[in-house]
Amino acid sequence: MDFPQDDLKWFGEGFDGFPKKLPDDVVEYIIFIIDSKLSDIQTRERLQTFQRALSTLEKKFLKEYIWQRDSINLELVREEQRWLLRGRTNYGDSVADEWLIVYFLQELSKEFKDAWIRIYDSDGEFLLIEAANALPNWLNPEVSKNRVWISNHRLLVIPLGKDEEPAPLKRSQALQIIEATPARPQHYPKVEKEAFHRLNGYPAAISENQHHATLPLPRKVAHILHISPPYIAAIVEAFYLRDPISVRLLQPEQSKTPLTFPPEDFVDVSVRFTKVLYAQLLGQQWSPPGSWDSALETLTKSGKPSEKAEMGIKMSAGIQMLISHSLYASRKPTREIALLLEDLENGDDTLPTDAEIDSWPKRSDDEGWLNIDFSEFEKELDGKGGGKEAFGDKTAQENLRKMVERFNSFLADDETGIEGADGGLDPMDKDNDSDAAERGWDDPEETDAEFAEYEAAYSKFITLSAAEKALLTDEARELALAQDAEKEEDDEIQKLTDMMEAELFSHGALNVNPKHSRESGQGLLGNDKGKGKAKLEEIDEEGEETDDDDILDEDYNLADNMLKAFKNQAGMAGPAGNMMKLMGVQFPQDKDDEVKSGTSVGEGKST
Template sequence: MDGAAPSDDLKWFGEGFDGFPKNLPPDVVEYIVCILDTKLSDAQTRERLQAFQRTLASLQKKFLKEYIWQRESIQLELIRENARWMLKGSTNYGDSVADEWLIVYLLRELSKEFGDVWLRVYDSDGEFLLIEAAKVLPKWLSPEIDGNRVWIHAGRLYILAPSATEEPKPLKLEEALMAITTSPAVAQPQPEIEKEAFHRLEGYPAAIAENQHHATLPLPRKVAHILHTNPSYIAPAVETFYLRDPISLRLLQPAKGDASLAFPPEDFVEISVRFTKVLYAQLLGQRWVPRGPWADALESLVHKDRQPLVSPEKAELGIKVAAGMEMLVRHKIYADKKAAREINLLLEELDSGDDVLPTDSEIARWPKREDDERWLNIDFSEFERELAGSGGSDGFGDKAAQQNLRKMVERFNAFMEDEDADLEGARGLGLDPMDRDDDSDADQRGWEDPESEDDSTDDDYADAEYAEYEKAFEKFMSLSSAEKSALTDDARELARAEEAEQEEDEEIKKLSEMMEAELFSHGALNLNPAPTTGKASNKTVSFTDKGKGKKKVEVSEQDDEYEDNLLDDDYNLAENMLRSFKGQVGMAGPAGNLMGLMGVQFPPDEDDHSG
């Protein structure tokens, strides 16, 4: 793996094929650390990289003592690739983009201490640092050719520019490292681009603590013990609840007489739980109607006679955390998850008596903290002012989100004011003339636009539809976070219900077609059978009507004319059903099954015993 950013420049066999393009999964950031010093031996290079790892560990202890990662933490592995020692790692940051930028901050800070280090950071979008600096990039630099051209060295951002004779294209990792080593002029710091690319790091390291949120919640004593032992377990517990499926929900309901819950919702105590802001918002925004013991526990927590009183919102959050912990340790898909294994070991120690649950007096000595939740609130009018570029009040909510929004608005306005910019970002980048909405030659072209007659009607309809959309969007944005999440969950449940109903209809349709084919093969659905020729005959058929004993029905076959006048569809269906049953020769079949469902049991066919 050469560490290049995702690319589509695949060459086929015979054209210099060098392997299939490697794409990172969504929400994954990857990073590479190299030592470039020709004076160092191979062993010395390895020692420098190990020193880099140790310094990273020290930096984490300094700044990340209480930090909670959304999914995975930063991790660097010493590897040897293409006869070169380097550090490489990747982190799945889930929904927490703050984790991705924390990794950028840590690596950039370390690069200031190690002057011989060159490193790069990229994700599934490629060189995401350049995305932040899109408005100040040189015109030659595009996503198609930026692979392995963006590096961080001594805390500065470097871009490897192609020479005047070089064809712009993405570089392989070894090509980039060779260019840095042999042609230092190729790699030049880019102060203007650097300022834009690293603007999200301006609040660090203070932003690390600001990404946390503390809340005091009622939790089962077992859950409180687990989270006190390792507060980071809150991340997998919340995410397990957030990604719950029908199997997970079934695990929350023990069978009758089976007390198999690992974390039964009982013996509640109040403790302070540390979240990331993303985790807290995910938990708060989930709509869930608990059932069974979980519903009973929720009702008990918010009962007016309970002391101390618990707000319904806090009680619901505590129930969600406990349910997420239960799903985490019991669902098979999480069996290999590190957190699930460690929590199960803690539970085994409790069961064996090697550990005991904390008492009320011990829990009372644990520190408690309740953070303000105003960062969750967004004033819609202030949001509109920010979009217009005229914000400035304190009613927006989260300051980091406010700054990012302002930056986005600035970039958008700069793009709109750029006279050279167009749909591609710069004028003249190969748009087909037919792709341009330009009717300036309508008088000279000599032919009529076939869609011109409908333009007015279509435009009116589109305007009305867009107005409805704007109205609905404005109403949606004015809702609270919890209300938005509830509407989203309702839409998701409705979609699932409709999908399940469609699947059920398809199954019924398939079964009906199979039954119809089987009945046709026996002639049971032929309501107009061919007329019988020859002499008229009489046949007596006996059958058993359940609960009423035997009855005899006289079936008289006459000539064709008399039969046409006498027989109706009901008789034909009955006769064909009897013929279909006879065709089963005593074995199971559609006719016997259908009559059995209607409570009618056929006797053995007397013709089978006639000799």
């Protein structure tokens, strides 16, 4: 396994490379042996002994354990002139896998007292996140990197030095501190208790994380899972993350490829899941296509419980997707299943008979852990739990109680009142914008319906397959591009409008208050006696002219200037004529122009 190097210096001395972030749902762990009495070779041998001790623990506790994706692993590597063990595990949706690794490393630290262990995930120092309510004020995410270690079954924190500026440590700095002053890392009992509270049920929690169910499966699928039960994780994941290509591969008439695991020849077998895997498979809504739907109907008519029949069909489809989709071709379970299929084809192995399958142990666990008593759940949220479990799962119940306990402790803390809770915030964390009414939009607190609609849409989106998400993303990108094109078009229209406005201004068409005299009887509202405008003037009781004059002046001048601009076009196309056409007004040729051209109204052309 390749790991990112921490000693990159690409752009000159002092540059340690770009910040590296772990992928989501991945936990990484490193182990050092720190003992000044050991030579380099002895340190390496000590780390190899640590590896063997881990293998012993796995054999003792993980005989039937199913990892969601990757198992715990330790690789001996050399970095920065020292030997260390490094491992990385993708735990997917199973947080239990992550805490199992913490448990193993903590247990091994009792045997290897010279081992110093760091464990972190994409959230950073997740052990401190668990202990957030008990941390000293100085220990925040900005300074915690490389300060949190497990040693001798304890959680130790490297505190700030006397004159040290609050900042994270480099790994080399942390190791130098541990080697030079091993007593400096501090043990905070309250922090440790909170950080490790999820380990209270171990090692019993390892077996409690499993779930068994008896399901109808095709004989070939039952044979594969009987040989290696952990394949169930890859099968469920292939079904859970199915995309349109996967569904197409279930239909030979479309994929033009025969099914490796056709939905036929069903037998009842006991399947071992983790609780996460079982819940993932059970909760999926799916309409099976073609022969899969027919097989489901046949199973139901034969008396199989509909829920169990659906689970069996989903598993059958999942292993077909796993073995035939190119996306999973390089996965270890896929390669191993392919080898087992080759043995069946070559005659090196045979499918089990009904008698053999009947001899296999069958086990069906209670599914009460899937149920929630909402009345008790609400009591737990209110901190009034009466001892009755809201969940069938004791671990989930304990985690809920812990969460409520922390929240209540925070509220009850005198130091985190109005001054503490609000005063300790970074200024950038405060919403000091103007009120919603002043901004001209609705207050978010009053838009519950819109938020609920968004939350429902988001919940639906995160359950989609990767391919479906990619399709929606592409559609959103196309929509954004279309909106950008529309905006560019609007900008172009605005430019043309500005040009037309400038042209009209140049002809005086938009000059509503021209500074020139106008003789009586001339213009749009004039008459022979020059009283057209005067007749509309009104004087208020105090002898002052009313606003009607201003309105009339604007209308008069706009119309007058528009006519003049049209006349200046001399019968040619121009902005004034175009604008009036857009408003549905068709001007005749000016009378003065008609006279000059030798025509008169109603007479046509002169001879």
